[in-house]
Amino acid sequence: MALSFRRISSVRSVSSVVHLQHPLAGPALAETLDGGQCFRWRLAEDGSWQGVSGQVAATLRPRSPTELEATLHAGTPADLRAHLADDLDWHALADALPHRTDGHLATCLAAFPGLRILRQPIGEALLCFLCSATKQIVQIKQMVALLAARHGRPLAPPGHCHPIVDNARGRGREGCQLLDDIGPGDAAGGTPGGAAEVHALPTWEELAGVSEQALRACLLGFRARHVAGVARFLAERPGWLEETAALPYAEAKTRLVGLPGVGEKIADCVLLFGAGRLEAFPVDVWILRVMAQRYGLEGWRPAQIAHFGRVHFGPLAGLAQQYLFAWERQAARRPG
DNA sequence: GCACAGGTAGATT
DNA sequence: AATCTACCTGTG
Numbered sequence: 001m002a003l004s005f006r007r008i009s010s011v012r013s014v015s016s017v018v019h020l021q022h023p024l025a026g027p028a029l030a031e032t033l034d035g036g037q038c039f040r041w042r043l044a045e046d047g048s049w050q051g052v053s054g055q056v057a058a059t060l061r062p063r064s065p066t067e068l069e070a071t072l073h074a075g076t077p078a079d080l081r082a083h084l085a086d087d088l089d090w091h092a093l094a095d096a097l098p099h100r101t102d103g104h105l106a107t108c109l110a111a112f113p114g115l116r117i118l119r120q121p122i123g124e125a126l127l128c129f130l131c132s133a134t135k136q137i138v139q140i141k142q143m144v145a146l147l148a149a150r151h152g153r154p155l156a157p158p159g160h161c162h163p164i165v166d167n168a169r170g171r172g173r174e175g176c177q178l179l180d181d182i183g184p185g186d187a188a189g190g191t192p193g194g195a196a197e198v199h200a201l202p203t204w205e206e207l208a209g210v211s212e213q214a215l216r217a218c219l220l221g222f223r224a225r226h227v228a229g230v231a232r233f234l235a236e237r238p239g240w241l242e243e244t245a246a247l248p249y250a251e252a253k254t255r256l257v258g259l260p261g262v263g264e265k266i267a268d269c270v271l272l273f274g275a276g277r278l279e280a281f282p283v284d285v286w287i288l289r290v291m292a293q294r295y296g297l298e299g300w301r302p303a304q305i306a307h308f309g310r311v312h313f314g315p316l317a318g319l320a321q322q323y324l325f326a327w328e329r330q331a332a333r334r335p336g
Numbered sequence: 337g338c339a340c341a342g343g344t345a346g347a348t349t
Numbered sequence: 350a351a352t353c354t355a356c357c358t359g360t361g
Contacts, residue, residue, distance in 0.1 A: 036342060133343040221357025263344050284342040
């Protein structure tokens with residue numbers, strides 16, 4: 001199979017080495033896990049990546065461009081493999097973008113070789129991007145962490161929280177400050193002082209039972225009304241999201257845009273990150289800036305930019321968007 | 337104190 | 350159909 005898991009510890013252990021079929025390292029790894037396409041991965045102080053998606057909770061340690069040491073706190077290797085979308089050749093996909101005739105795109109590709117679009121459960125993508133409206137990534141992560149800690153189901157029993165890693169003494173402790181830790185100064189909702197449990201994001205069924213006030217308490221602000229509205233809508237329509245994910249792109253997008261709080265941009269994010277539709281081309285303020293400043297499309301409106309993107313970048317426009325976004329964020333962090 | 341943040345929806349021109 | 354504006358709230 002694409003990606004094999006070789007156990008490196010005892011029978012009960014959850015630690016494995018993930019052999020990637022396609023290289024994922026350096027800036028591409030960081031940008032894939034923490035570049036605004038998902039909001040539950042974070043870089044720990046020891047250099048490991050800790051994250052949750054669906055039923056997966058994992059700590060990843062890069063060993064080589066094609067090897068990740070993966071400690072699974074919850075979920076299966078197959079789940080992790082699917083989340084990382086290692087069955088697709090992301091270098092080949094990037095090479096299929098029009099970088100030979102687009103110098104700026106070529107620059108972005110060279111800066112983040114191997115950048116991926118992760119596969120997230122569509123319901124989680126919808127929830128996260130409903131929270132994203134006019135918020136910075138740090139704050140979206142905060143909201144999502146609170147939603148999981150207060151309203152999500154525990155993913156692993158408390159005793160399961162210390163991974164056994166037998167090739168080093170006592171390493172693995174850091175796996176425990178995982179995920180539901182929401183930073184200093186945030187008293188409520190957490191497990192006081194003790195080892196944090198790993199929680200999944202609440203399902204939409206679970207969210208239907210959460211009051212708008214409780215959602216606001218998770219720092220959602222006006223987005224709480226949108227989340228509550230979507231929860232009410234979906235509660236009466238089991239399978240609606242999954243059916244939507246299976247529809248052709250245009251039809252799926254039309255359905256999503258009908259949800260409260262979901263416009264063109266969020267619908268495209270849900271389809272790109274939650275339904276594997278690489279043709280979806282979300283147009284946000286960053287992309288608007290990129291197109292104005294680097295493609296000379298000053299004054300174009302979002303709908304025009306979206307059309308340009310689909311035509312210019314083609315069926316993998318969403319991947320191009322992620323590269324452009326990554327480059328622009330890096331430029332913003334390090335001017336000059 | 338004030339603008340701004342990976343937007344959306346409803347009102348106004 | 351293009352252009353405002355309110356909507357929440359943490360951060361600089």
